[in-house]
Amino acid sequence: MLVVSPTRRVSARLVAQARRELPKVCHLCGTPIDMLLPRNHAMSWTLDHVTPRAIDISRAEDISNLRPVHRSCNSSKGKRLHINTIKPKSSRRW
Numbered sequence: 001m002l003v004v005s006p007t008r009r010v011s012a013r014l015v016a017q018a019r020r021e022l023p024k025v026c027h028l029c030g031t032p033i034d035m036l037l038p039r040n041h042a043m044s045w046t047l048d049h050v051t052p053r054a055i056d057i058s059r060a061e062d063i064s065n066l067r068p069v070h071r072s073c074n075s076s077k078g079k080r081l082h083i084n085t086i087k088p089k090s091s092r093r094w
């Protein structure tokens with residue numbers, strides 16, 4: 001189990017893994033994310049915690065708790081909890 005300080009951000013290693021492995025689609029609006037946009041662009045790629053760190057700090061560094069989102073979508077969401085979450089492809093029923 002990871003011990004993470006409440007003030008610590010997601011590690012660079014985990015961010016790199018998320019960029020490689022997670023779909024390049026916004027978890028909040030469902031449209032693709034352009035990975036080539038500058039980091040400060042409103043539609044650039046950023047990570048969102050499904051379970052906020054304030055609620056469960058032990059999941060802050062868990063990649064299964066991270067979803068790619070547009071920067072603007074993430075900031076407009078504020079502190080609200082997700083109602084709809086995208087399920088991983090592996091759990092899809094045929």
Ligand SMILES: [Zn+2]
Nearest residue numbers: 026029070073
């Ligand atoms: Zn979005």
